[in-house]
Amino acid sequence: xxxxxxxxxxxxxxxxxxxxxxxxxxxxxxxxxxxxxxxxxxxxxxxxxxxxxxxxxxxxxxxxxxxxxxxxxxxxxxxxxxxxxxxxxxxxxxxxxxxxxxxxxxxxxxxxxxxxxxxxxxxxxxxxxxxxxxxxxxxxxxxxxxxxxxxxxxxxxxxxxxxxxxxxxxxxxxxxxxxxxxxxxxxxxxxxxxxxxxxxxxxxxxxxxxxxxxxxxxxxxxxxxxxxxxxxxxxxxxxxxxxxxxxxxxxxxxxxxxxxxxxxxxxxxxxxxxxxxxxxxxxxxxxxxxxxxxxxxxxxxxxxx
Amino acid sequence: xxxxxxxxxxxxxxxxxxxxxxxxxxxxxxxxxxxxxxxxxxxxxxxxxxxxxxxxxxxxxxxxxxxxxxxxxxxxxxxxxxxxxxxxxxxxxxxxxxxxxxxxxxxxxxxxxxxxxxxxxxxxxxxxxxxxxxxxxxxxxxxxxxxxxxxxxxxxxxxxxxxxxxxxxxxxxxxxxxxxxxxxxxxxxxxxxxxxxxxxxxxxxxxxxxxxxxxxxxxxxxxxxxxxxxxxxxxxxxxxxxxxxxxxxxxxxxxxxxxxxxxxxxxxxxxxxxxxxxxxxxxxxxxxxxx
Amino acid sequence: xxxxxxxxxxxxxxxxxxxxxxxxxxxxxxxxxxxxxxxxxxxxxxxxxxxxxxxxxxxxxxxxxxxxxxxxxxxxxxxxxxxxxxxxxxxxxxxxxxxxxxxxxxxxxxxxxxxxxxxxxxxxxxxxxxxxxxxxxxxxxxxxxxxxxxxxxxxxxxxxxxxxxxxxxxxxxxxxxxxxxxxxxxxxxxxxxxxxxxxxxxxxxxxxxxxxxxxxxxxxxxxxxxxxxxxxxxxxxxxxxxxxxxxxxxxxxxxxxxxxxxxxxxxxxxxxxxxxxxxxxxxxxxxxxxxxxxxxxxxxxxxxxxxxxxxxxxxxxxxxxxxxxxxxxxxxxxxxxxxxxxxxxxxxxxxxxxxxxxxxxxxxxxxxxxxxxxxxxxxxxxxxxx
Numbered sequence: 001x002x003x004x005x006x007x008x009x010x011x012x013x014x015x016x017x018x019x020x021x022x023x024x025x026x027x028x029x030x031x032x033x034x035x036x037x038x039x040x041x042x043x044x045x046x047x048x049x050x051x052x053x054x055x056x057x058x059x060x061x062x063x064x065x066x067x068x069x070x071x072x073x074x075x076x077x078x079x080x081x082x083x084x085x086x087x088x089x090x091x092x093x094x095x096x097x098x099x100x101x102x103x104x105x106x107x108x109x110x111x112x113x114x115x116x117x118x119x120x121x122x123x124x125x126x127x128x129x130x131x132x133x134x135x136x137x138x139x140x141x142x143x144x145x146x147x148x149x150x151x152x153x154x155x156x157x158x159x160x161x162x163x164x165x166x167x168x169x170x171x172x173x174x175x176x177x178x179x180x181x182x183x184x185x186x187x188x189x190x191x192x193x194x195x196x197x198x199x200x201x202x203x204x205x206x207x208x209x210x211x212x213x214x215x216x217x218x219x220x221x222x223x224x225x226x227x228x229x230x231x232x233x234x235x236x237x238x239x240x241x242x243x244x245x246x247x248x249x250x251x252x253x254x255x256x257x258x259x260x261x262x263x264x265x266x267x268x269x270x271x272x273x274x275x276x277x278x279x280x281x282x283x284x285x286x287x288x289x290x291x292x293x294x295x296x297x298x299x300x301x302x303x304x305x
Numbered sequence: 306x307x308x309x310x311x312x313x314x315x316x317x318x319x320x321x322x323x324x325x326x327x328x329x330x331x332x333x334x335x336x337x338x339x340x341x342x343x344x345x346x347x348x349x350x351x352x353x354x355x356x357x358x359x360x361x362x363x364x365x366x367x368x369x370x371x372x373x374x375x376x377x378x379x380x381x382x383x384x385x386x387x388x389x390x391x392x393x394x395x396x397x398x399x400x401x402x403x404x405x406x407x408x409x410x411x412x413x414x415x416x417x418x419x420x421x422x423x424x425x426x427x428x429x430x431x432x433x434x435x436x437x438x439x440x441x442x443x444x445x446x447x448x449x450x451x452x453x454x455x456x457x458x459x460x461x462x463x464x465x466x467x468x469x470x471x472x473x474x475x476x477x478x479x480x481x482x483x484x485x486x487x488x489x490x491x492x493x494x495x496x497x498x499x500x501x502x503x504x505x506x507x508x509x510x511x512x513x514x515x516x517x518x519x520x521x522x523x524x525x526x527x528x529x530x531x532x533x534x535x536x537x538x539x540x541x542x543x544x545x546x547x548x549x550x551x552x553x554x555x556x557x558x559x560x561x562x563x564x565x566x567x568x569x570x571x572x573x574x575x576x577x578x579x580x581x582x583x584x585x586x587x588x589x590x591x592x593x594x595x596x
Numbered sequence: 597x598x599x600x601x602x603x604x605x606x607x608x609x610x611x612x613x614x615x616x617x618x619x620x621x622x623x624x625x626x627x628x629x630x631x632x633x634x635x636x637x638x639x640x641x642x643x644x645x646x647x648x649x650x651x652x653x654x655x656x657x658x659x660x661x662x663x664x665x666x667x668x669x670x671x672x673x674x675x676x677x678x679x680x681x682x683x684x685x686x687x688x689x690x691x692x693x694x695x696x697x698x699x700x701x702x703x704x705x706x707x708x709x710x711x712x713x714x715x716x717x718x719x720x721x722x723x724x725x726x727x728x729x730x731x732x733x734x735x736x737x738x739x740x741x742x743x744x745x746x747x748x749x750x751x752x753x754x755x756x757x758x759x760x761x762x763x764x765x766x767x768x769x770x771x772x773x774x775x776x777x778x779x780x781x782x783x784x785x786x787x788x789x790x791x792x793x794x795x796x797x798x799x800x801x802x803x804x805x806x807x808x809x810x811x812x813x814x815x816x817x818x819x820x821x822x823x824x825x826x827x828x829x830x831x832x833x834x835x836x837x838x839x840x841x842x843x844x845x846x847x848x849x850x851x852x853x854x855x856x857x858x859x860x861x862x863x864x865x866x867x868x869x870x871x872x873x874x875x876x877x878x879x880x881x882x883x884x885x886x887x888x889x890x891x892x893x894x895x896x897x898x899x900x901x902x903x904x905x906x907x908x909x910x911x912x913x914x915x916x917x918x919x920x921x922x923x924x925x926x927x928x929x930x931x932x933x934x935x936x937x938x939x940x941x942x943x944x945x946x947x948x949x950x951x952x953x954x955x956x957x958x959x960x961x962x963x964x965x966x967x968x969x970x971x972x973x974x975x976x977x978x979x980x981x982x
């Protein structure tokens with residue numbers, strides 16, 4: 001397309017961009033796509049459709065536990081929202097808080113590694129990713145132990161009278177948010193690092209030269225240039241955090257810190273109330289997709305995939 | 306030519322003046338301060354990341370007996386016999402088996418999709434991209450629940466097979482993204498050069514394209530392996546009676562986790578760290594040998 | 597040499613016949629016909645985007661022509677796959693395979709064709725470019741100049757009928773570029789393979805090539821030996837792109853000698869050899885190269901029979917060492933350029949001095965008028981900036 005405009009204006013024409021490395025229209029792409037897309041279709045798209053179908057079912061009158069029939073009862077959604085809106089709001093609130101906290105922790109860390117760490121850069125990067133290799137559940141349990149009654153933190157806090165005698169750190173909303181923040185920190189740090197690393201340090205220096213004030217430089221130069229990393233990082237943190245129930249289970253106290261994931265899990269696996277679980281899952285997925293696409297559009301980075 | 310030199314010279318003078326100004330020195334002092342503050346902050350963040358690892362490491366040496374919560378004394382027994390606790394190594398074996406199989410399948414399927422997306426024009430591109438992106442933007446609990454709904458509806462018995470199916474499904478997207486990025490960064494001139502040097506399309510792919518994309522595929526496989534190995538939520542929904550390592554830890558958390566589980570978790574971490582650090586040192590050495 | 601250019605020898609000449617390449621609505625190569633004689637060093641010269649690289653890629657088989665044909669001797673290679681034609685390319689940024697060492701890079705083509713005695717041939721090719729000692733290095737460990745040589749060896753080792761060079765020296769610094777120009781020329785003479793060299797650098801083209809074709813907006817403006825192109829440009833584009841030119845608009849008047857056409861330039865008459873006049877119209881652009889023009893103090897006349905333009909005033913003088921470049925403001929508002937050799941006779945002419953310009957009629961050329969003098973000049977500036 002660039003060619004057309006250049007030809008019309010007549011002036012010296014820019015070099016034809018590296019001519020298309022022959023993109024043939026053939027059957028090859030379909031053969032390449034087929035197995036993977038069939039897999040995703042069968043085990044992602046079809047299940048989601050099944051989930052939607054299940055969400056409209058109702059209990060068979062007089063049937064056994066776990067026996068449901070399709071009645072296309074869209075009112076299931078209203079019932080579910082009426083019953084679980086608190087957990088919904090709480091999930092998004094916890095996930096939002098954890099995302100903001102993770103961003104605050106990860107940004108300076110990623111900035112330091114990308115721009116200041118010099119030859120230690122790769123080593124530090126490895127150290128950021130490494131904890132990810134010790135099981136997610138184990139790490140969360142470690143936090144429960146560290147912050148728990150027998151752990152080293154609570155006695156110190158009690159001794160310093162920072163918390164009242166009977167109070168605990170775990171089994172609280174604070175612990176759940178802290179756990180979410182911790183567990184998804186690498187997901188925040190890596191994309192941030194990737195975009196900060198790409199910034200030529202001379203831009204930041206030039207910013208310093210033009211604005212002098214480091215804060216203005218950050219706001220006007222560094223932050224906008226690292227926006228793709230911020231968008232990717234917040235999404236990669238927010239999405240799993242909003243659906244998580246491990247942290248709420250291990251670090252929180254039911255029902256005060258129950259998140260939507262806990263409800264889905266218990267409705268599905270314990271209560272065998274499939275329609276409610278399906279309704280909740282579908283609502284969660286829809287809400288997150290709406291948020292994600294809205295966010296991506298606003299942030300202007302469409303190139304996520 | 307003489308006219309052109311004028312403004313450039315003026316700009317140069319301007320720059321010189323600025324460099325000698327005092328505000329510049331003040332900024333550099335501030336920067337030095339900020340640099341140190343940043344280093345301290347980064348160190349604290351890393352310490353935070355490593356706190357649970359340190360805890361797990363210490364308590365992997367705990368002579369705890371059944372429930373590993375209170376420190377009862379140092380022992381090497383857990384490390385000498387990590388399979389000592391019942392079921393822990395069965396779960397680990399299952400996890401490794403699931404990880405290797407689903408990584409292999411996901412890497413092959415994902416790489417194929419990545420090549421199709423990066424190298425071909427076809428109808429349904431947007432739909433394909435959507436089908437790759439949406440699973441990544443879907444919380445695990447939804448993926449797990451929807452798959453279970455499917456399996457229940459079609460009365461598929463839950464077990465190893467259903468776990469692998471699920472793991473392949475959520476790993477494919479990540480493989481596609483990683484491999485596609487690598488292909489996109491390839492210089493098309495390299496493949497053209499191969500064709501120019503008498504390599505047919507197939508030979509070009511085998512001798513040039515594939516070796517150059519290989520690091521991206523390897524990275525994708527590694528990512529996929531760690532995602533699969535560490536997955537709990539989707540697995541928990543679709544595993545039936547099969548135990549995996551994360552599931553074992555979660556389930557036994559209620560009764561008390563054996564210290565052997567700590568050993569295995571921590572060993573995974575140190576192994577990964579060791580491999581990467583050795584690779585890094587070797588790379589450094591090779592680089593230094595060259596210059 | 598120029599005579600052989602459009603001849604139709606079926607021997608081993610590379611022949612492009614009415615070649616066209618369109619990208620959508622944009623015509624990158626517009627009806628190009630050329631014959632490159634076997635064994636010659638041919639340069640395709642032009643500003644960026646003029647279609648020269650696209651032409652080269654069509655010869656290599658990396659781009660399919662929209663229309664027209666390409667022959668190598670009697671062989672029609674128009675739509676042959678790149679790996680089926682006896683043509684090799686030195687790519688713009690060398691495109692060395694980063695995962696193979698120097699030896700394997702050079703051996704790549706031989707191995708694909710299952711040719712025996714790979715080792716001997718590779719070493720011979722590396723010897724030709726003086727790189728045998730680096731055979732086991734990876735491309736990333738080589739300097740730009742070394743990579744350039746390896747790329748050359750990798751192509752030459754296959755003994756192609758035609759070697760294509762796509763701005764091969766563009767990434768090198770000036771000094772290295774000069775050195776490699778001479779080296780390329782030496783190698784070409786040594787191996788006797790047809791070289792087709794694409795460049796935007798007019799000096800490079802003139803230094804190395806037997807024949808230069810100047811391209812502009814997808815068309816060949818003129819081709820021939822460098823001296824011919826420089827001495828008698830046929831279009832304003834060539835006059836301005838290849839070196840500098842003074843182009844003064846004028847109008848044919850009657851009279852004159854047997855082969856000299858008198859042209860009235862703003863009231864002053866200059867003579868133009870009729871075999872160097874490219875237009876039969878009344879409007880003529882009278883051209884002369886700056887170094888052919890003599891600067892005389894006002895009132896002094898050049899030798900009888902020489903062309904002369906009076907009423908100039910030195911507007912600017914810049915001393916460049918071997919010569920001084922003067923900008924002379926003419927009474928009709930045009931600035932003409934004069935290069936005066938520093939031969940040591942007489943001092944520099946001061947700015948503001950009134951001067952007369954003189955030159956021999958044989959150095960004058962006539963171009964089609966009114967096309968606007970700056971054509972080509974801008975293009976050259978953009979080409980240099982690349």
